[in-house]
Amino acid sequence: MIEKIGALWPEIILFAAACIVMVVGLSPTAAVRRLCAPLAGAALIVAGIVAWFTTPAAHGPLPMLPLFGKTLVAGVGVLLALLLAGTPDREYESAIARGATGYDPIRANRAEFWAFFLFSLTGAMLCAGADDLIWLFLALELTSLPTYIMVAVSTGRNRSMEAAVKYFFLGALGAAVFLYGFTLLYGGTGTTRLFAPAGEPSIASILAAQAAGPGINAVAMTGLVLSFLGVCFKIAAVPMHFYTPDVYQGASSAVAGFLAFVPKAAGFFTILILAGAAGWWGSSPVDAGGSLPQPLHQIVLIVAILTMSVGNALAVVQSSAKRMLAYSSIAHSGYMLVGVVAGPGPANAPYTSNGVAAVLFYLLSYGVMNLGAFAVLASLERRRADGSADEADDVNDLKGLCATRPLLGWTLVLSVVGLLGLPPLLGFWAKLPLFTSAISSNEIGLVIVLGLNSAVAAYYYLRLASVALLESPELTNDTVRSSPFPARAVAGLASAVGIVLLAAWPLNQWAMQGGRYQRVEPLKAAEGTPPARVDAGAPAAR
Amino acid sequence: MPTLLADTDVGSYLPILLLITMAIVFAIANLAASNLIGPRRTGHVKGMTYESGMNPVGTARKRFNVRFYLIAMVFLVFDIEIIFLYPWAVTFPNIDHAVADGAVWLGRILFFLLTTVVAYVYGYRKGVFRFD
Numbered sequence: 001m002i003e004k005i006g007a008l009w010p011e012i013i014l015f016a017a018a019c020i021v022m023v024v025g026l027s028p029t030a031a032v033r034r035l036c037a038p039l040a041g042a043a044l045i046v047a048g049i050v051a052w053f054t055t056p057a058a059h060g061p062l063p064m065l066p067l068f069g070k071t072l073v074a075g076v077g078v079l080l081a082l083l084l085a086g087t088p089d090r091e092y093e094s095a096i097a098r099g100a101t102g103y104d105p106i107r108a109n110r111a112e113f114w115a116f117f118l119f120s121l122t123g124a125m126l127c128a129g130a131d132d133l134i135w136l137f138l139a140l141e142l143t144s145l146p147t148y149i150m151v152a153v154s155t156g157r158n159r160s161m162e163a164a165v166k167y168f169f170l171g172a173l174g175a176a177v178f179l180y181g182f183t184l185l186y187g188g189t190g191t192t193r194l195f196a197p198a199g200e201p202s203i204a205s206i207l208a209a210q211a212a213g214p215g216i217n218a219v220a221m222t223g224l225v226l227s228f229l230g231v232c233f234k235i236a237a238v239p240m241h242f243y244t245p246d247v248y249q250g251a252s253s254a255v256a257g258f259l260a261f262v263p264k265a266a267g268f269f270t271i272l273i274l275a276g277a278a279g280w281w282g283s284s285p286v287d288a289g290g291s292l293p294q295p296l297h298q299i300v301l302i303v304a305i306l307t308m309s310v311g312n313a314l315a316v317v318q319s320s321a322k323r324m325l326a327y328s329s330i331a332h333s334g335y336m337l338v339g340v341v342a343g344p345g346p347a348n349a350p351y352t353s354n355g356v357a358a359v360l361f362y363l364l365s366y367g368v369m370n371l372g373a374f375a376v377l378a379s380l381e382r383r384r385a386d387g388s389a390d391e392a393d394d395v396n397d398l399k400g401l402c403a404t405r406p407l408l409g410w411t412l413v414l415s416v417v418g419l420l421g422l423p424p425l426l427g428f429w430a431k432l433p434l435f436t437s438a439i440s441s442n443e444i445g446l447v448i449v450l451g452l453n454s455a456v457a458a459y460y461y462l463r464l465a466s467v468a469l470l471e472s473p474e475l476t477n478d479t480v481r482s483s484p485f486p487a488r489a490v491a492g493l494a495s496a497v498g499i500v501l502l503a504a505w506p507l508n509q510w511a512m513q514g515g516r517y518q519r520v521e522p523l524k525a526a527e528g529t530p531p532a533r534v535d536a537g538a539p540a541a542r
Numbered sequence: 543m544p545t546l547l548a549d550t551d552v553g554s555y556l557p558i559l560l561l562i563t564m565a566i567v568f569a570i571a572n573l574a575a576s577n578l579i580g581p582r583r584t585g586h587v588k589g590m591t592y593e594s595g596m597n598p599v600g601t602a603r604k605r606f607n608v609r610f611y612l613i614a615m616v617f618l619v620f621d622i623e624i625i626f627l628y629p630w631a632v633t634f635p636n637i638d639h640a641v642a643d644g645a646v647w648l649g650r651i652l653f654f655l656l657t658t659v660v661a662y663v664y665g666y667r668k669g670v671f672r673f674d
Contacts, residue, residue, distance in 0.1 A: 019660040023667055
């Protein structure tokens with residue numbers, strides 16, 4: 001217990017910061033209230049540094065995943081804190097500044113917004129370090145529950161409320177599905193511990209023993225499949241993707257950027273942990289490398305193919321930039337699932353054939369690139385007839401952006417070209433290992449679908465880029481103007497720099513560390529008692 | 543190897559099935575019986591709202607201040623806190639000092655209490671207790 005707490009310092013720091021922010025953000029003095037975002041950012045920087053130095057998990061198939069995942073969440077979290085600047089209470093705060101109204105804490109949402117932001121990131125970090133089904137469930141919910149409220153308060157308009165209600169109910173459905181999966185997994189293995197020291201029962205070691213013997217039993221397999229399908233909601237993969245465009249469009253651009261990364265990261269940590277517990281065993285437990293146990297492998301494969309195809313096909317026909325990025329977020333989940341199908345490869349496999357490392361590096365790259373695109377959208381707004389501002393959403397709002405606002409324009413071009421995966425940029429170095437790992441695990445069909453989808457994606461990403469780069473700006477009455485929060489543009493600029501430079505920095509070696517896979521030993525039956533059927537009806541018959 | 547749901551005999555769930563069937567049959571039988579053999583008398587007193595034997599005073603659909611809802615939420619925080627304190631208080635005097643450190647146990651529950659204090663301070667700053 002104590003050693004578990006020792007690995008939880010990043011989460012404890014974020015939790016404490018959330019408590020402080022929750023109280024500070026309710027101050028009647030505007031200057032004190034504005035400390036929320038800097039406090040959250042500072043806490044994330046400290047948590048990231050602490051996460052970098054936490055000891056890796058002592059056991060389990062992916063010992064370095066907690067370390068990598070927590071540092072990744074904190075690192076992208078700092079950029080997200082910049083992106084989310086000024087989002088909560090925007091109109092209320094400006095009314096107070098004008099002197100139109102006094103400050104009433106019951107009507108303000110700033111404290112809650114920033115506290116929930118930190119709670120959600122805490123949940124994502126806890127997912128990365130989970131070693132028990134109950135812990136995993138609570139961590140996933142801690143990631144998701146705050147996001148529903150963040151969506152609801154993000155713009156103060158009705159469409160945000162609608163988006164939040166949609167998101168909440170579908171989220172509850174997703175949670176119900178993976179919770180049912182978890183109970184079946186418990187029923188099929190008899191323990192909620194995912195990983196345990198060698199020789200002790202855990203889901204990983206029991207599933208390994210079953211796979212080595214008569215095969216994973218039907219209840220446990222159903223549990224694994226249902227858990228995976230439920231978590232598909234978090235990563236916006238196909239059977240559970242319907243909410244994505246509506247919610248991203250209803251939420252403010254900054255919160256949509258948050259939704260595209262944090263629940264997705266938590267979902268992929270969960271999928272990797274569950275897949276690691278099931279083991280990339282292959283046809284026989286003796287051979288190195290191999291794939292997930294059979295029905296699960298087939299289902300992840302089908303979901304991956306459907307997710308990237310549906311995401312890309314529907315993104316092509318969108319005229320709203322936010323909906324386009326939402327469908328692109330679905331498609332990128334499909335790409336990352338390719339790495340889950342490919343698996344970590346044989347022992348001591350190089351980076352190019354380790355699918356888990358590819359997923360982790362892609363998650364990092366996607367977080368950075370996607371943040372750039374959403375930061376540009378969040379930095380632009382249209383004036384409405386009543387003087388209030390709406391965030392830019394239509395693709396036409398971006399016309400000639402490189403000419404009018406070169407910094408934002410080039411950030412957008414770099415982000416979308418990065419998301420497309422053009423060679424010198426980060427997106428290419430992220431997508432390459434997905435291809436190579438899938439090839440080395442003989443998933444040739446999947447590689448072909450991945451290649452075709454990357455080609456389809458070029459159509460809409462290049463459309464976004466060409467609108468900003470080549471077309472001349474439109475001058476109409478409702479002119480697009482910059483938003484008054486320079487921090488958002490700074491977030492975009494930081495991610496643009498990241499897209500160019502991170503590929504040069506050996507971050508893939510770090511992802512390689514994070515994706516290190518060690519086989520879980522099958523649980524040996526206790527001496528004398530074979531792991532036979534337990535007949536509840538006849539306990540005495542031995 | 544622990545006992546698995548997958549390995550248990552479905553027949554061992556028979557008593558539960560029997561109990562569910564009995565519950566359903568009992569409920570339906572009671573409704574049917576009172577419908578068939580019960581007397582049917584109606585009237586003013588019979589149709590009156592039941593208020594533990596008193597004559598009803600006023601309407602039940604009164605509006606009350608929405609702040610009571612917030613008070614109830616704050617109450618819930620402390621209610622849950624006390625629920626968690628009970629098992630801790632029962633276990634704490636009996637912990638084995640060779641295995642567990644008493645100070646750590648106390649520290650944990652104090653940390654838990656601290657989180658509820660934060661909730662209280664939040665509610666106070668939010669103006670939950672202001673009635674004007």
